[in-house]
Amino acid sequence: xxxxxxxxxxxxxxxxxxxxxxxxxxxxxxxxxxxxxxxxxxxxxxxxxxxxxxxxxxxxxxxxxxxxxxxxxxxxxxxxxxxxxxxxxxxxxxxxxxxxxxxxxxxxxxxxxxxxxxxxxxxxxxxxxxxxxxxxxxxxxxxxxxxxxxxxxxxxxxxxxxxxxxxxxxxxxxxxxxxxxxxxxxxxxxxxxxxxxxxxxxxxxxxxxxxxxxxxxxxxxxxxxxxxxxxxxxxxxxxxxxxxxxxxxxxxxxxxxxxxxxxxxxxxxxxxxxxxxxxxxxxxxxxxxxxxxxxxxxxxxxxxxxxxxxxxxxxxxxxxxxxxxxxxxxxxxxxxxxxxxx
Amino acid sequence: xxxxxxxxxxxxxxxxxxxxxxxxxxxxxxxxxxxxxxxxxxxxxxxxxxxxxxxxxxxxxxxxxxxxxxxxxxxxxxxxxxxxxxxxxxxxxxxxxxxxxxxxxxxxxxxxxxxxxxxxxxxxxxxxxxxxxxxxxxxxxxxxxxxxxxxxxxxxxxxxxxxxxxxxxxxxxxxxxxxxxxxxxxxxxxxxxxxxxxxxxxxxxxxxxxxxxxxxxxxxxxxxxxxxxxxxxxxxxxxxxxxxxxxxxxxxxxxxxxxxxxxxxxxxxxxxxxxxxxxxxxxxxxxxxxxxxxxxxxxxxxxxxxxxxxxxxxxxxxxxxxxxxxxxxxxxxxxxxx
Numbered sequence: 001x002x003x004x005x006x007x008x009x010x011x012x013x014x015x016x017x018x019x020x021x022x023x024x025x026x027x028x029x030x031x032x033x034x035x036x037x038x039x040x041x042x043x044x045x046x047x048x049x050x051x052x053x054x055x056x057x058x059x060x061x062x063x064x065x066x067x068x069x070x071x072x073x074x075x076x077x078x079x080x081x082x083x084x085x086x087x088x089x090x091x092x093x094x095x096x097x098x099x100x101x102x103x104x105x106x107x108x109x110x111x112x113x114x115x116x117x118x119x120x121x122x123x124x125x126x127x128x129x130x131x132x133x134x135x136x137x138x139x140x141x142x143x144x145x146x147x148x149x150x151x152x153x154x155x156x157x158x159x160x161x162x163x164x165x166x167x168x169x170x171x172x173x174x175x176x177x178x179x180x181x182x183x184x185x186x187x188x189x190x191x192x193x194x195x196x197x198x199x200x201x202x203x204x205x206x207x208x209x210x211x212x213x214x215x216x217x218x219x220x221x222x223x224x225x226x227x228x229x230x231x232x233x234x235x236x237x238x239x240x241x242x243x244x245x246x247x248x249x250x251x252x253x254x255x256x257x258x259x260x261x262x263x264x265x266x267x268x269x270x271x272x273x274x275x276x277x278x279x280x281x282x283x284x285x286x287x288x289x290x291x292x293x294x295x296x297x298x299x300x301x302x303x304x305x306x307x308x309x310x311x312x313x314x315x316x317x318x319x320x321x322x323x324x325x326x327x328x329x330x331x332x333x334x335x336x337x338x339x340x341x342x
Numbered sequence: 343x344x345x346x347x348x349x350x351x352x353x354x355x356x357x358x359x360x361x362x363x364x365x366x367x368x369x370x371x372x373x374x375x376x377x378x379x380x381x382x383x384x385x386x387x388x389x390x391x392x393x394x395x396x397x398x399x400x401x402x403x404x405x406x407x408x409x410x411x412x413x414x415x416x417x418x419x420x421x422x423x424x425x426x427x428x429x430x431x432x433x434x435x436x437x438x439x440x441x442x443x444x445x446x447x448x449x450x451x452x453x454x455x456x457x458x459x460x461x462x463x464x465x466x467x468x469x470x471x472x473x474x475x476x477x478x479x480x481x482x483x484x485x486x487x488x489x490x491x492x493x494x495x496x497x498x499x500x501x502x503x504x505x506x507x508x509x510x511x512x513x514x515x516x517x518x519x520x521x522x523x524x525x526x527x528x529x530x531x532x533x534x535x536x537x538x539x540x541x542x543x544x545x546x547x548x549x550x551x552x553x554x555x556x557x558x559x560x561x562x563x564x565x566x567x568x569x570x571x572x573x574x575x576x577x578x579x580x581x582x583x584x585x586x587x588x589x590x591x592x593x594x595x596x597x598x599x600x601x602x603x604x605x606x607x608x609x610x611x612x613x614x615x616x617x618x619x620x621x622x623x624x625x626x627x628x629x630x631x632x633x634x635x636x637x638x639x640x641x642x643x644x645x646x647x648x649x650x651x652x653x654x655x656x657x658x659x660x661x662x663x664x665x666x667x668x669x670x671x672x673x674x675x676x677x678x679x680x
Contacts, residue, residue, distance in 0.1 A: 022601045025584060025608040057606065057636040064632035065603050183468040184453060188620070191562045191599075198562065198602065201632035315608070316588040316598035317563075 002283045006296030010074065013300035017070045017307040018062070022314035037062045068199045072264075073306045074299040075208050076197065077271055079261040081298020082219040082291070083254040084272030085279070089226030089287050090247055090254075091157045098258040098272035101164040101251070102140035105171035107262040110136020111192050112175045115185045126207060129192065130263040136171070137259035143167050145251075194319035195266035197306045204264045211260040218253050220295055223288035225250070230287065270324040271298055271305075274332050281339040301328070425522060428478050430467040430485035434502050435460050436657035437515050438484075441531055443522035449478040456651065456659075482521065505656035506571055508539065515658070531658060538661045542668035543578055546675075552582045553674060556600075556610040556639075561621040563600045570596040572616075572653060575664055579671055584608040606633050612646060612670055613639045619650040646670040 018041050019034040036054045040062040043050040052059065083098035091100065099105075110132035113119075119128025126134075148163035179189050199205065225246050228236045236243050258272070275298045276290055283289050305323040312318060428449045429435040435454035438447050450460045451467045465474060472491035475483055482498045483489060492499040500521065502514045512532045519528020555576060557566050565585040566572045573583055573596075584605065588598035617623045625645040634640055648666055652659045 021607075022604045025587065025604065057609075057633075060633040060636050061603050061606060065606070068632075180469060181466075183466065184620070186468075187560060187564070188562075191560075191564075196562070310601050310603070314587065315585065315600050315604035316595070317601050319599075 002289055002293060003296075006293045006300075010296050010300040013303045013307075014070050014074065017073070017303045018066055020307060020311060021061070021066065022311045025315070032058045032062065037066070041067050064201055065199075068202045068205050069197055069306065070303055072199050072205050072208070073197045073303040075205065075212050076261045076265045076268065077275075077302025078216060078295040078299040079208070079212055079257045080268065080272040080302070081275035081294040082216055083258040083261075084298075085276035085287070085290050085294040086219050086222060086226070086250050086254040087272075088276050089222070089230065089291075090250055091161060092230060093157070093161065094277065095273075096161075097269075098254065099168075099267075099269070100161065101144040101255065102167035102171060103137040103255060103258050103262060104267050104269075105168040105175065106136040106138070106140025106143075107133040107259065108136070108189075108193055108267065109171045109175040109178070110134070110139075111266075112178050112185075112189050115188045115192070116178055116182045126263075130207070133192075133266075134259050134263035137262055138255070140167050140171055141251075141255045141259070192266045195268035195321045196317075197265060197302075197309075197320055198317075208260055208264050211257065215253050215257045216295060219250070219257070220292040222250055223286065223291035226287035226291065267321065268302070268324060269321050270328045271302055274328050275301055278332060278335050281335050425482065426478070426480045427522070428465070428475055428480040428483045429454060429460075430465060430470060430475070430483060430489065431502060432456065432651070433486065433655040433657040434484040434514070434518065436655065436659060437518050438522070440658040441515065441519050441522070441524045441527040443518065443524050443527075446522055448480060449475075484518070504571065507574055508660075511656050511660060512536075514656075535658060535661050539578075539664050542661075542665045545668060546579055546671050549580070549675075552580055553612060553671060554582045554584055554608070554610040555612045555614060556584050556605055556608070557614045558617055558623070559597065560617045561623050561627075563602060563605065564597055565600050567596050567598065571656060575660070576667060578664065579667055581612075581667075581671070584610045602633070606637060609637050610639055612644045612674055613637070614646045614648055614667070614670070616648045616650050616653040618647045623647075644670070644674055 015038065019032075019037045021032060024031050032054065036052050036058070039050050039052040040054055040059055042048075043052055044063045044067055054062065080098050084096070087096040087098060087100050088094060090096075093100075111129050112132075113136070114129040114132030117128075119132060144160060144163045144167045147166065148160035179186060225241060228239055228241050229243060229246070231239075233243055261268075276294045279290050279293045279297055283293060302320075302324070305327060306320055308327065309318045309320045309323045312323075425446045426448045427438065427443070427446045429438060429447055430451045432451070432454045435447065435450045436456055438444060439457050439460060444457075444459065447461060449463045449465060451465045452462060453467070454460050455462055463478075465471070467485060467487075470485070470489045472489065472495070475489070475492070476495055476497060480497055482500055483492055484500045484502055486501070486503055488501050489499055500517075502517070505511045505514065512535070515532055516525065516528050519525040557572060557576070559565060565588075566583070567585050567589040568574070568577055568583045569589055576583060585598060585600055588600070589595040613628065615623050615625075615628065624647050625640075625643070628645050629635055629640050639645055646666065648663065652663050
């Protein structure tokens with residue numbers, strides 16, 4: 001039942017985002033017909049040749065701009081929300097987000113270094129900023145993991161969280177220093193940090209898709225382990241769960257997925273923190289439900305936020321992170337209050 | 343555990359090295375530019391060290407008391423020959439050299455790399471270090487925003503803020519001319535600029551239907567509205583900005599980030615790229631963007647590559663920008679849209 005609800009939400013969000021564009025310029029061509037946009041999208045993703053009745057420009061807009069952007073939003077939203085729910089389960093901490101272990105700061109530093117050194121346009125499949133952000137993210141998590149161990153032989157979750165805070169502060173300080181030293185790159189860094197789902201065709205989608213296809217199912221199926229771990233570490237060990245190993249694997253998978261998302265879309269906050277809570281409040285506290293549903297709701301939520309980002313203030317765009325927080329926070333409070341009463 | 347920590351630290355060091363490598367390059371670049379006038383900056387440093395205690399204070403105090411307070415203009419004319427200027431504004435640096443006052447300039451900020459003979463230093467206008475500026479013993483510091491603290495140590499700070507129209511530019515040039523005693527050259531420069539700009543505008547034939555344009559600041563599609571100085575330049579030619587709906591009342595929000603779908607649908611007649619340096623954009627990269635090949639400006643070759651610096655500064659080279667816009671408009675006239 002809940003799986004059906006989640007799927008319906010994703011499809012509805014994707015279709016709405018496909019058919020709605022920003023207000024067209026005055027005197028320019030008429031708006032793209034809604035039905036035509038859906039047909040055009042179907043034409044692109046299915047092998048059937050469908051006559052959509054759109055002009056060449058309209059076809060190009062739907063097929064090269066809207067469709068990749070929607071798919072990209074689905075992937076990023078799913079990845080961030082899945083990582084968030086996994087972190088919250090592992091650390092048994094409702095405030096855990098995908099950026100808990102320093103990924104955001106590491107990615108920001110890596111991207112800044114790339115911008116400052118003009119590694120922007122790499123010749124390969126990935127450009128220097130993406131590689132820098134990805135490497136920086138993983139480095140930050142690795143450092144957090146290493147530092148978290150120095151508090152004792154065993155990595156307690158508290159030690160890891162504190163290590164994450166320390167690493168975040170350190171990397172952020174370094175990034176701010178670099179940014180201030182290279183004021184001519186400041187706008188590029190600023191735009192990157194705000195995050196965005198602007199795509200150049202299918203490039204970003206194809207970059208993230210393989211990673212997401214492999215790692216998302218792992219997190220979707222991690223619910224049972226997280227449920228057991230929620231009881232307590234010692235109890236989980238007694239129940240026969242190799243807690244240390246499971247925790248390591250899940251942290252690695254969630255971190256890789258987050259780092260990959262950050263590398264292609266910048267820092268998009270709030271999704272990974274709030275979506276798992278919304279799902280929990282709506283559908284119950286079992287991670288067997290929360291883990292897969294977070295993926296679906298994260299995907300749908302981010303696509304709707306991006307729709308708002310590109311249509312609310314035409315012809316300008318609003319940074320996606322502003323939208324996720326601006327609409328997400330009140331929505332979250334609403335869910336909190338209504339479900340709390342019943 | 344220890345080894346893993348070590349590995350992480352080594353990786354971190356590598357990262358730091360990479361980032362510092364970048365700054366080294368910029369420093370090298372700037373020293374290259376400075377090489378031509380090493381004597382100036384070196385002597386300034388030495389003087390600063392020698393005379394840190396009494397002399398500086400006395401000298402400055404004298405200047406303030408005797409000349410500056412009584413009669414600004416007089417003081418400036420008298421001191422003009424020996425005047426030491428630090429320019430923290432790339433625009434003002436260009437102006438000073440264009441009016442023949444370049445030899446008074448003892449130091450400029452790190453982005454003042456035009457003209458090549460400007461004495462580039464590490465000084466950063468975004469976070470100015472007053473002590474470092476004072477080290478060059480300037481009589482006057484010119485900046486685009488007030489620099490706090492100069493006042494306290496008796497150094498005059500002349501503020502030449504971003505221009506909003508051509509008259510602002512002319513006024514600033516003449517102000518710097520008066521300051522340096524080069525008013526004649528300054529007036530000549532202004533006259534020459536006015537002549538060139540008028541010629542560029544007069545060369546444009548009348549049109550019934552205005553030409554539309556999109557001005558790109560970077561490859562994340564930041565643009566300008568007509569309320570900005572850049573938009574004002576296009577206004578001189580009667581061009582219509584596709585970004586203007588982002589700021590209908592023209593009172594705010596001058597630099598919107600535009601939606602890609604909107605730009606393609608608006609299908610402007612001419613695309614101006616002011617991100618050829620920052621982001622290595624050109625007519626080919628624009629044509630390669632998904633969906634952009636459908637635009638008439640791309641199909642008809644009306645994508646104009648501009649120098650980022652020339653567009654964003656409000657100095658003498660603004661004429662180059664205006665002439666480039668005029669040429670693009672004429673080009674558009676001779677090759678009408680299909």
